Amino acid sequence: MAQPLISVRDLTFSYAGEDRQEGVEGDAPAVLKGISLDVEKGSFVCILGRNGSGKSTLAKLLNMILTPTSGKIFIKGKDVTDPAMTEDDMFEVRRSIGMVFQNPDNQLVATIVEEDVAFGPENLGVPPEEIRKRVDGALAAVGMTEYARHSPHQLSGGQKQRVAIAGIIAMLPDCIIFDESTAMLDPQGRREVMNTIQALNREKGITVLHITHNMDEATLADRVLVIDGGELVLDGTPRQVFSSVRRLRTVGLDVPQVTELFSLLREEGFDLPGDVLSEEEGADLLSRYLKENEKSQ
Amino acid sequence: MLKDITLGQYFPGNSFLHRQDPRMKIIASILYIVAVFLCKNLFSFLFITLFTVALVLLSRIPMKVILKGVKPLLFILIFTTVYNVFFYQGEHLLADLKIVKIYFEGVMFALLMAVRIVCLLVGSSVILTYTTSPIMLTDGLERLLSPLRKIHVPVHEFAMMMTIALRFIPTLIEETDKIMNAQKARGSDLSSGGLIRRAKALIPILIPLFVSAFRRANDLAVAMECRCYRGGNGRTRMTQLRLHAIDWTMLFTVLLCGGAVVIINLYSPGFSV
Structure with missing residues (x-):
């Protein structure tokens, strides 16, 4: 099997000594308690977990904004926790693992959309003609070309978030981490951003790590990771993960409504599958089930 | 209500002045200010006023906007004018109001000072702040001052x-x-x-x-x-400012204006400041 893009071994982290960050609740010093996981290149992984479960911390560890207390992180096979890492190596990691945050307003730097998209490549010292090409390409990839000369404050939340994504794409990353990037958007903006994320994953082969509270978004992933109390509690396809309705409940997460309905029906003794994800699928299954029952009666 | 606050004084447009390189405009506006201060007599002031009016026309910024920009200065303008008229001591007495004496030189001086203040404000803002977007201005400043990094x-x-x-x-x-x-x-x-x-x-x-x-x-x-920000070292820029022949015309025009002012000062008669 090919080498995983991201490989994490026994990762622990505590904010002791570090500045305490927002979103981390309680006094528990260890935010992450021995997490191990691999992320394959080109996959679309969703990370679920309630507030303070350590999922954002995990993301910040992966692109070296934070330094782990113990454990190893390998990015493209390279040990980034190695003390011999130079500053240039660190910037190479940050280039290849891009990150899009929650608040679209707080991650745009420049006063013009295309200048903002150029910010990353400019920092990397890319030659001007090449930056121009990358900026145009990145804006086209998120469908924001016509807004290139706009000012960020003229855009909607979803549009701003797409500009932020373009700013990351322009650095030609291998992986993009979305740290609750849809949480502050309205349904329209959320759809825009999710469509963009899916397109990037499918068409450009960019590995996606999507941190979210939204279960419906998680059903779009290839793989779902559930983190609770700094530990990895569930790992599997959306079907596998969501069929463990009770387990999800105990870690403070909801499941998609259809999945919940089917699990309730199963508990009542109906012979139905417990891993239904979409409403269409559920409706089909129910109507088929009802027809079969009519015949057998 | 707070949304009405505009950023700086930039007035969007596409005139000759708008299209000039920001670096050249910064230098030109400094030269212009020097030229205004070099004016010594009626004729050089007349010349600089005409030059300023030409700049305003060239920038295609409506008179209304320009006048609005001068308005905040009105108080200072009136104050200095009155002060100069009443307290300037000259040779040719115009009127004796017992407490104060008004001299011809005083009136001239007050007039020229007022022209100087208005020219300073209008000219520099037409060259720079009205016609340069804040971003271009920052960009221009950064590049102009970049030798200071050493x-x-x-x-x-x-x-x-x-x-x-x-x-x-x-x-x-x-x-x-x-x-x-x-x-x-x-x-x-x-x-x-x-x-x-x-x-x-x-x-x-x-x-x-x-x-x-x-x-x-x-x-x-x-x-x-x-996004890999690490300060200015090793950073490139997408938009490159390149100086074209046309960018120098602005600078040379202002330089010529300054030269003309000096010559007029030397060879024209009359009251001088």
């Missing part, structure tokens, strides 16, 4: 701070609006009472605003780190 002046950092400030002014204005509405909804009274009461009423607006500004700053810093 003596460890943090030029890039200042330019970055300016850019970020410009980026966040509209965001923070919106936020202020929101907080004001939220506090009004909680019954806070912002628009009545004396000065002290009103100042006190601002505290519940300023505190949340500062808290949120610091939070934003923290978020932005992390986002910038994620």
Whole structure:
């Protein structure tokens, strides 16, 4: 099997000594308690977990904004926790693992959309003609070309978030981490951003790590990771993960409504599958089930 | 109401002055200011006034906008004029009002000073602030001052701070609006009472605003780190400012104007400042 893009071994982290960050609740010093996981290149992984479960911390560890207390992180096979890492190596990691945050307003730097998209490549010292090409390409990839000369404050939340994504794409990353990037958007903006994320994953082969509270978004992933109390509690396809309705409940997460309905029906003794994800699928299954029952009666 | 605040004085357009290279405009405006101060007599002042009017026409900025820009200076203008008229001591007495004496030189001096102040303001703002967007201005300043990096002046950092400030002014204005509405909804009274009461009423607006500004700053810093920001070293720019032949015309015109002023000063008669 090919080498995983991201490989994490026994990762622990505590904010002791570090500045305490927002979103981390309680006094528990260890935010992450021995997490191990691999992320394959080109996959679309969703990370679920309630507030303070350590999922954002995990993301910040992966692109070296934070330094782990113990454990190893390998990015493209390279040990980034190695003390011999130079500053240039660190910037190479940050280039290849891009990150899009929650608040679209707080991650745009420049006063013009295309200048903002150029910010990353400019920092990397890319030659001007090449930056121009990358900026145009990145804006086209998120469908924001016509807004290139706009000012960020003229855009909607979803549009701003797409500009932020373009700013990351322009650095030609291998992986993009979305740290609750849809949480502050309205349904329209959320759809825009999710469509963009899916397109990037499918068409450009960019590995996606999507941190979210939204279960419906998680059903779009290839793989779902559930983190609770700094530990990895569930790992599997959306079907596998969501069929463990009770387990999800105990870690403070909801499941998609259809999945919940089917699990309730199963508990009542109906012979139905417990891993239904979409409403269409559920409706089909129910109507088929009802027809079969009519015949057998 | 807060949305009406405009950033700087930039007046968008596509005139000859708008298209000039910002670096050249910064230098040209400095030269222009020097030229205005070089004016010594009626004729050189006349010349610089004509030059300024030509600049205004060239910039295609409506007279209304220009006059609005002069308005805040009206008080200073009237004050200095009156002061000069009454207290300047000359040779040719025009009127004796017992307490003060008005001299011909005083009137001339007052007039020329007023022209100088108006020219300074109108000319430099037409060359620079009205016709250059804040971004171009920051860019131009950064590039113009970049030689200072050799003596460890943090030029890039200042330019970055300016850019970020410009980026966040509209965001923070919106936020202020929101907080004001939220506090009004909680019954806070912002628009009545004396000065002290009103100042006190601002505290519940300023505190949340500062808290949120610091939070934003923290978020932005992390986002910038994620995008490999490491200061000005090794950084390239997408938009390159290149000087074309036409960019030099501006500079040379202003230089010529300055030269003309000096020559007129030397060879024309009459009262001189």
